[in-house]
Amino acid sequence: MARRRGQVDEKKSEAILDAAAALFADKGLQAKMDEIARLAGVSKQTVYNRFASKLEIAQALAAKRVEDIVAPLRTAGDPQTVLENLALTLLNRVCSADKVGSMRGVALVSVEAPEIAHAIYEAGPLKSLTVLAGWLQEQTRLGLLDVRDAEQAAEMFSGLVLGHGHLRAMLDVPQLAPEKRAARAREAARIFVTAHRPKSSPDRSVQATS
Incomplete structure (x- = not known):
């Protein structure tokens, strides 16, 4: 069964947060939004759509x-x-x-x-x-x-x-x-x-x- 859009969005948000946690632990604020996006497997725009900063x-x-x-x-x-x-x-x-x-x-x-x-x-x-x-x-x-x-x-x-x-x-x-x-x-x-x-x-x- 295909996941509903809300489920997909929630999975993406979780992936972004998991990626950010890993990168912040390693680099602090030197971690960049595009790095977070790459590690999360989403686009940079997707990251900004959910988190402005x-x-x-x-x-x-x-x-x-x-x-x-x-x-x-x-x-x-x-x-x-x-x-x-x-x-x-x-x-x-x-x-x-x-x-x-x-x-x-x-x-x-x-x-x-x-x-x-x-x-x-x-x-x-x-x-x-x-x-x-x-x-x-x-x-x-x-x-x-x-x-x-x-x-x-x-x-x-x-x-x-x-x-x-x-x-x-x-x-x-x-x-x-x-x-x-x-x-x-x-x-x-x-x-x-x-x-x-x-x-x-x-x-x-x-x-x-x-």
């Missing part, structure tokens, strides 16, 4: 990664289970082999064009923290957690999960082994939920969300 491509890449990372927050479950799934997703993203090049690509961009690096941060990591903070606020409203400063707590949870993950990726030193990530995710979620258990009922288990 390399900034728009970088923002789209960051936004796509955010949606992949925060997906566990869209699922039902008790706070500890949801946070454990989020932590494991985050670890697998940051500790993956292809993340090394991505981190270095952002570092290159930050030197050449700090405004683009800031835009990538706002569309990516900051957006992830904002989504997590909103989720923590909702859990507090439901009485399942007691989080006083959701934005600070979101950043602290990220740090608790990743440890030196970003630094290891930047320096290309061995990451946390895959077989240890689940245990790290489980412990990070346990510590966080214990620290933010509702004070009015310290002995009860955190109940599942409806």
Whole structure:
């Protein structure tokens, strides 16, 4: 069966983003739009039809990664289970082999064009923290957690999960082994939920969300 036009367009956009990610990791902003087009297997005009600039491509890449990372927050479950799934997703993203090049690509961009690096941060990591903070606020409203400063707590949870993950990726030193990530995710979620258990009922288990 022939694919509909929307499906074809989506495949082309994905190919462009994949090509851009590879080239940005290798060359930073020195990567050219025609190189991206060539690697993606599309015309240069097709690239410009979807993304007016390399900034728009970088923002789209960051936004796509955010949606992949925060997906566990869209699922039902008790706070500890949801946070454990989020932590494991985050670890697998940051500790993956292809993340090394991505981190270095952002570092290159930050030197050449700090405004683009800031835009990538706002569309990516900051957006992830904002989504997590909103989720923590909702859990507090439901009485399942007691989080006083959701934005600070979101950043602290990220740090608790990743440890030196970003630094290891930047320096290309061995990451946390895959077989240890689940245990790290489980412990990070346990510590966080214990620290933010509702004070009015310290002995009860955190109940599942409806």
